[in-house]
Amino acid sequence: MANPAPGGRWSGLSRVSWFLAGLAMTSLAQWTIVTVLARAGSPGLVGQYALGLAVGAPVVLVCGLGLQPVLVTDVAGRFTFHEYLRLRLAGMAVALLAIGVVAYAMGSGGGPVVLLVGVAKALDAVGEIYFGILQRRRAMRTVGLSMALNAALSVVVTTGLLLATGSVAVAALGSVAGSALGSVGYPRWVVRPDLRGAAGAGGWAALRRQRRLVVTALPVGFAYSLTSFTGNVPMYVVQHELGAQALGVFAALSYATMGANLLYAAMYQVLLHRMAELAGAGRLRALRGLVVRLVLGALLFGLAGALVARLAGEVVLGLLYGRDYSRHWPVLVVLALGIGASGALYFVNAALLALHRFQHHLTATLPTLGLVAAASLLLVPRHGLIGAASAAVLALVVEAVTKTLLLRHALARAVGGPGTPPPGDGEPRDRPAAGPAPPERSNVPKVTI
Template identity: 25%
Template sequence: MQLLDKSQKNMSSKRFSLKRNFTYSLAGNLSYAFSQWIIVMLIAKFGTPEMVGRYSLGLAITAPVFLFLNVNLRAIQATDTKNEYQFIDYFYNRNITNLIGVLIVLCIISGLNLNKETQIIIFIMSICKVLETICDVSFGLFQQNERMDYVSMSKIIQSLLSIFFVTFAIVTFNNLFLAVVLNGVSFLLTFIFYNLYKIYKITGIKLETEVFNIKNNFSYKKVWSLFVIGLPLGIAASLDSFNANIPRYFLQYFMNEKYVGYFSAIFFIMASGGTIITALAQSATPRLARLYNESIKQFALLLKKLIVFALVLGLIGIILSLFFGDLILSVLYSPDYSKFNILFILLMIAATIWYISSFIGTALMATRKFNSQMLIYIITTVVSVIGAIFLIPSYGLLGAGLLIILSHIARLIVTTFIYCKIIKNRVR
């Protein structure tokens, strides 16, 4: 394992600039977001709103489970400037939690009043999550070494495979089950034929052989320690996902899968802007982590630049939805979706608030004050649940849009308060 430390030191000398890493990260995240949007678009155009709703419900059920158990290892890796853990420790942790995640999803769907087809789709989507999160743990290694070009290329390869496979399944057979299965295969192929080689290039170990050398490589203490360290992040991430999916849960309960489909399709447009924000946040995280320790003034300056970028991007989205919303929804999906343009506008307003709070949250992550993340999402989730109870039964889809705005305002307020408190203590 000494080879790992030596190799990572060699890689650190090859780190790219923030601008270059952002460019790579943006390319990868856009390709991934585009592939996810293509899946929804294909289902909406060639299938039914019920099929979109079934697919979205699968995401809504599996995402919180895996986000909690995966304890945001990528953030821990990216900010691990002292190399306290080896990559193999992260990998073992991820696979153990993935197994638990599949079992939990099985328990959830067996206890819900869902038809057999929907249950099968959700189970297969849980397997896809396993494959996706295995890729993600390698991204943490790449990000730690500021090689976002590796992350980008992996996402581009997976996205192209996913688009090809899903298009084949939906257009040719109109089969959601086959589309979900093949989407999972795209993650598997990418990890085997690309990610493994890049892992070897950075660490100097062949993961496919070392992972089975449990006697020498597996450390229960380190694997458990990672879970404990990341537990606040896992709770925060799962609450964030749960919070984002609260409108879907309430729409499913008070209305039906058709309206879940309408909401989810339009929400994906909001999420596409988040792809740009996420790309920049991921690129900036290691830089912010170093600046927090070296120069608090430069740390704050970089955050201000990120916030201005978020504000500009959000305003562009609001303007487009106001003047071209009907046309955008008709072209992307079908004319039937254009009647929900007000929902589109509300979601773009929410997106602007979301983008700003995301960057402030990224700065908090860079300080490694992980416990603060949990408090943010607990408060946000409580606000969202209370808001959903009053808004969705009375206003339907528009209530869901207002709920998203309310939840992101709550997140922005709490995140900003905690950030200011931490920086104030740091300056002292």
């Protein structure tokens, strides 16, 4: 497959557009499923579906080892595509085993939904490895089409099965079908001709290389899973304290803020490889300036989102979901306050990955998990869904601030000077081998809302 030549700003906008279109289709499909569940069923059905996502996503992420960003930022080609793929397949086998145990323990009430949603997430995780190699080749059109195919199949089959049977468990088969064909089948068919005969080493040498890859990616995998778990902690507490009906309302309101994260995620995926190139070339001042501009833009966008939610939230929720949801518009306002922190977190994460500071993700996530768990247990019983939204926003703010400080330290250390320890394996330097270091500029500002 040909690698498109870079075409400057317009080429970058085109890649963002394709990825944004794919993400928009994916999120629209997920939102459509939630809306159909809310309209044709009840908040309880929405709660079952949300619980399936909340249980399966962290397990898939921890077993997936965060391999996609490691693959995208592996500009030196330390590992082959097949090594990434083999490790991801092994991880998904373990993930499905763990999800199966959880689903069995939950019984017939929510177990089948959890299992099938887990299967769909595992297939999506396998597809991410193909997306990673396509991102490195800047083939974002193929990635966007793959995501759109997954979304279209998922929403059509899932909605049809739900309307025909009224069962969330049967309807979840639609997500499995969409993921199998869209996330795995189509991108595999596209890249297969270019990967024949490139399986890499075998025997003990292959095992040693796989172990090195596990060690490299493990901090990212744990951090991603803990981040997912942290974001779902308020949902777990809502389910326990307020029940499935309240969980369904909270999940539906959360989906209403998804549009902002669509844009952030598209920019993140496209910028990740660009940031890795800047870091690999030692252009840390350019990397720092890019992150500052992105973070400030995200904060302004977040303030605008909160204002829109305050002025039109009740009307929008009524049109989307009905009166049972529109009366909870203050919850939407609180959730909208997290849009700015969410965007800042996307861009700071990309910069840390570009610098190969994989362990920093885990360092920032652990204290955030403890804080959001304590906040959820304290606020949800007292303030209901407002408390759950406040805990969710608090998690975003704390993690964004923590990772911004870690990025500031990483950039300062990479710039270095006399007596500064040299960067480790895969960590970029700020200047070429000869010549003076460029003058220092201001560091990344502390992120706040």
